[in-house]
Amino acid sequence: MDFTLTETQTLIRDTARKVAREVVAPQARAVDREERFPKEVYTQLGELGLLGVNVPEAYGGAEAGVVSYALAMMEISAACASTSVGMAVTNMAAELICTYGTEEQKKKHVTALVSGRAVAGAFALSEPHAGSDAGALRTSATRKGDRWVLNGAKQWITSGAYAGVMVVWARTSSEGNKGLSCFIVEGGTPGLIVGRAEDKMGLRGSNTVPLTFESCEVPLENLLGREGDGFKLAMVALDGGRIGISAQACGVARAALEASVRYAKERKAFGQPIAEFQGLRWMMADMQTRLSAAELLCLRAAQLKEAKRPFSREASMAKLFCSETSNWVCDRAVQIHGGYGYIDEFPVERYLRDARVQTIYEGTSEIQRLVIAREIFKAVGA
Amino acid sequence: MGPKADAIVLFTMTDPAKGNKGITAFLVPTSTPGFNRQPPDKKMGINAAWSCTMYFEDMKVPAKNLLGKEGEGFKVAMSTLDGGRIGIAAQAIGIARAAFEEALAYSGERKTFGKPIRDHQAIQFMLADMATEIDAARLLTLRAALMKDKGQRHSPESAMAKLYASEMAGRVTNKALQIHGGMGYSKEMDVERHVRDARITEIYEGTSEIQRIVISASLLKE
Ligand SMILES: Cc1cc2nc3c(=O)[nH]c(=O)nc-3n(C[C@H](O)[C@H](O)[C@H](O)COP(=O)(O)OP(=O)(O)OC[C@H]3O[C@@H](n4cnc5c(N)ncnc54)[C@H](O)[C@@H]3O)c2cc1C
Numbered sequence: 001m002d003f004t005l006t007e008t009q010t011l012i013r014d015t016a017r018k019v020a021r022e023v024v025a026p027q028a029r030a031v032d033r034e035e036r037f038p039k040e041v042y043t044q045l046g047e048l049g050l051l052g053v054n055v056p057e058a059y060g061g062a063e064a065g066v067v068s069y070a071l072a073m074m075e076i077s078a079a080c081a082s083t084s085v086g087m088a089v090t091n092m093a094a095e096l097i098c099t100y101g102t103e104e105q106k107k108k109h110v111t112a113l114v115s116g117r118a119v120a121g122a123f124a125l126s127e128p129h130a131g132s133d134a135g136a137l138r139t140s141a142t143r144k145g146d147r148w149v150l151n152g153a154k155q156w157i158t159s160g161a162y163a164g165v166m167v168v169w170a171r172t173s174s175e176g177n178k179g180l181s182c183f184i185v186e187g188g189t190p191g192l193i194v195g196r197a198e199d200k201m202g203l204r205g206s207n208t209v210p211l212t213f214e215s216c217e218v219p220l221e222n223l224l225g226r227e228g229d230g231f232k233l234a235m236v237a238l239d240g241g242r243i244g245i246s247a248q249a250c251g252v253a254r255a256a257l258e259a260s261v262r263y264a265k266e267r268k269a270f271g272q273p274i275a276e277f278q279g280l281r282w283m284m285a286d287m288q289t290r291l292s293a294a295e296l297l298c299l300r301a302a303q304l305k306e307a308k309r310p311f312s313r314e315a316s317m318a319k320l321f322c323s324e325t326s327n328w329v330c331d332r333a334v335q336i337h338g339g340y341g342y343i344d345e346f347p348v349e350r351y352l353r354d355a356r357v358q359t360i361y362e363g364t365s366e367i368q369r370l371v372i373a374r375e376i377f378k379a380v381g382a
Numbered sequence: 383m384g385p386k387a388d389a390i391v392l393f394t395m396t397d398p399a400k401g402n403k404g405i406t407a408f409l410v411p412t413s414t415p416g417f418n419r420q421p422p423d424k425k426m427g428i429n430a431a432w433s434c435t436m437y438f439e440d441m442k443v444p445a446k447n448l449l450g451k452e453g454e455g456f457k458v459a460m461s462t463l464d465g466g467r468i469g470i471a472a473q474a475i476g477i478a479r480a481a482f483e484e485a486l487a488y489s490g491e492r493k494t495f496g497k498p499i500r501d502h503q504a505i506q507f508m509l510a511d512m513a514t515e516i517d518a519a520r521l522l523t524l525r526a527a528l529m530k531d532k533g534q535r536h537s538p539e540s541a542m543a544k545l546y547a548s549e550m551a552g553r554v555t556n557k558a559l560q561i562h563g564g565m566g567y568s569k570e571m572d573v574e575r576h577v578r579d580a581r582i583t584e585i586y587e588g589t590s591e592i593q594r595i596v597i598s599a600s601l602l603k604e
Binding site: 033126129131132133136155156198199200201202277279280327331334335338339341342343344345349352353356357359360361364365366369 | 423424425426427493494495502504505552556559560563564566567568569570574577578581582584585586589590591594
């Protein structure tokens with residue numbers, strides 16, 4: 001496998017790195033403390049092509065591929081994971097509409113998402129009673145003349161209060177997974193009610209809300225893909241989404257390791273910099289090794305997707321390993337900082353709180369293991 | 383409780399040339415002129431226990447406020463820390479037990495794929511590991527406490543209890559959060575607080591690294 005970056009990939013990474021350093025990082029602490037949704041940043045990310053990295057230029061995207069997308073996510077995440085999760089969901093919604101949408105849907109909604117005009121995209125799959133088990137969702141969509149009418153409740157919807165364009169899953173028949181369909185719903189549609197934002201351990205600048213649909217009507221042409229194809233669309237979107245969250249995990253872990261190395265050189269104990277103690281040196285050696293393995297798993301999955309080859313198993317392996325690794329690396333970073341790791345003057349306690357959700361959303365670690373095991377046994381015909 | 387305390391035990395260096403033997407402890411009322419403190423730290427957890435940075439400018443303390451003898455401060459600190467470690471180990475166990483009980487209850491209520499999540503083997507194994515680790519930590523801690531009660535030397539035993547119990551609490555509370563899925567990340571449940579609170583037990587009263595130094599030093603001495 002060749003991981004030499006192309007010119008385009010280098011350009012996207014450097015663009016993301018620059019805006020991460022100059023705009024995103026300086027406000028990350030305030031975004032966390034004040035639970036401030038970084039709305040204005042998304043406009044800038046849109047202008048730079050970072051809201052549609054893998055979206056064709058014809059719809060305003062950067063058309064730079066999946067590896068570029070992963071690299072960009074790593075850079076923004078190293079600065080602020082609250083910002084990068086919204087970026088990930090927007091890219092995901094835009095790509096999904098690009099893949100399954102009609103020409104009209106793409107022209108209207110993808111361009112709005114990618115330019116930042118829609119502020120952000122939202123991905124509304126989870127419900128109070130259906131997380132891991134998405135097929136158990138209950139929100140319904142029924143046809144009434146030239147409209148679809150949605151009723152039901154969604155939970156944990158990232159950027160839900162701000163998103164101009166959402167993809168929403170609903171049941172169009174009672175036939176299990178085959179009864180699911182996907183719809184495009186614009187923010188502010190009558191009957192779409194945004195609930196109180198969740199008070200969370202981390203990602204405090206990201207907006208996470210429950211949504212209620214009360215006879216919320218959308219035109220027939222807002223059905224995305226075919227009726228009954230919703231489950232397939234969700235799985236395809238999540239496979240890709242897992243690459244985004246893997247990259248987020250790598251970015252946060254890298255920031256934590258860099259902060260630890262800086263701190264270990266400066267902090268003294270027993271008359272020498274703590275960087276001289278073997279216990280801590282080995283810890284950092286392990287952090288670096290696991291981080292590199294995580295980055296490679298993430299980039300391999302991205303490469304496969306970019307080459308249009310099967311990548312489900314690889315995306316799940318990346319998501320599992322990257323998210324578990326980032327939690328471990330951020331935890332070690334807090335340890336290396338000692339008492340200073342526990343207070344918000346240093347960023348590592350925020351990294352740890354932000355990393356914690358990575359083993360939960362876009363499929364928990366347990367769900368990734370189910371997918372990986374299923375693929376292993378499929379390969380040997382069992 | 384630095385930001386609220388009326389009096390503190392202050393460790394000072396009275397003779398830098400003597401290293402640890404140059405450390406002296408004082409009892410200092412916080413009303414003493416020259417005593418200053420900064421606003422409370424913003425911390426990841428244990429938010430009802432306040433902490434802050436203190437600094438002293440030409441602070442005059444009467445000689446009668448000396449705690450123990452001049453140069454014995456290190457001994458004073460270490461003897462309270464040995465006992466303190468048992469306390470922190472017990473704290474870690476309490477936090478872990480609360481998180482475990484909440485996860486156990488939740489695993490019976492929450493259903494996925496048509497059954498309570500505790501019927502999935504992945505969740506069962508997590509619960510089994512959590513219970514085993516909590517018991518192991520509890521036994522290590524009770525051993526150290528019994529030795530202290532009997533007036534025996536218990537430095538390495540306290541260090542082992544503190545080391546294992548605090549790291550155990552990190553693992554157990556994180557598993558408990560994982561079992562709660564997305565709900566575990568929300569402040570509506572207590573479990574994310576247990577994770578944040580547990581995190582400090584690996585740091586204060588001697589970090590895990592310091593406990594390892596104490597334990598290995600006692601092994602190598604024999
Ligand atoms: C901050 C945040 C943002 C989010 N953003 C979005 C969003 O934008 N859009 C969206 O649709 N959703 C979003 N989610 C929801 C997220 O995807 C779900 O929380 C996740 O899928 C887990 O579902 P759950 O919370 O219902 O947990 P559950 O499914 O109830 O799982 C509980 C526990 O049981 C385990 N478990 C479940 N089934 C099995 C099994 N078969 N075998 C073994 N173990 C099992 C799980 O791994 C977990 O440990 C977000 C969540 C959070 C916390």
